[in-house]
Amino acid sequence: LESRTFSWPDEAACERFAAALAAEPALRRAGIELDGPLGAGKTTFVRHLLRALGVSGRIKSPTYTVVEPYQVNGLAVSHFDFYRFNDPREWEDAGFRELFAAPGLRLSEWADKARAVLPPPDLRLAIEPQDDDSRRVTALAGSALGQALLAAGAR
Ligand code: ADP
Numbered sequence: 494l495e496s497r498t499f500s501w502p503d504e505a506a507c508e509r510f511a512a513a514l515a516a517e518p519a520l521r522r523a524g525i526e527l528d529g530p531l532g533a534g535k536t537t538f539v540r541h542l543l544r545a546l547g548v549s550g551r552i553k554s555p556t557y558t559v560v561e562p563y564q565v566n567g568l569a570v571s572h573f574d575f576y577r578f579n580d581p582r583e584w585e586d587a588g589f590r591e592l593f594a595a596p597g598l599r600l601s602e603w604a605d606k607a608r609a610v611l612p613p614p615d616l617r618l619a620i621e622p623q624d625d626d627s628r629r630v631t632a633l634a635g636s637a638l639g640q641a642l643l644a645a646g647a648r
């Protein structure tokens with residue numbers, strides 16, 4: 494499937510990309526993974542996406558809770574950060590399997606730490622900070638749905 498590389502010269506470019514995805518109906522049943530080192534901008538992207546979808550309250554990073562759920566305009570969103578995820582039993586016990594099976598949007602940071610249990614994503618964004626503080630973003634579609642999101646983001 495398709496892969497594309499983007500450049501986000503600044504956070505405003507990340508915000509524009511998020512807004513373009515938010516306008517795409519396919520987003521409402523997508524699984525998206527955000528890869529990249531600490532400080533790359535994974536949570537920042539999720540914040541801009543949630544704002545574009547209409548979330549108005551505080552948007553916390555789920556570093557300690559693993560997941561933060563949102564309900565906005567009839568859309569269920571689960572924002573995961575698997576950085577502290579190390580027991581696959583938690584997948585069942587904490588109800589993550591149900592969250593992934595239910596309709597809605599799933600956004601995952603540090604997906605590699607839950608690779609054994611996570612279903613494959615529709616879209617993966619690998620964010621690499623550059624020396625000039627811009628971000629090089631490699632987007633990889635894993636499904637037709639992801640392909641539609643990629644096309645929306647590239648417009
Ligand atoms: P992560 O979740 O990947 O650890 P965060 O989103 O918490 O990273 O932090 C990224 C930081 O980088 C934020 O302070 C954000 O303002 C900053 N930043 C600078 N340029 C960009 C950009 N182009 N895209 C996203 N974030 C950026």
Ligand code: MG
Nearest residue numbers: 535536554602
């Ligand atoms: Mg983060």
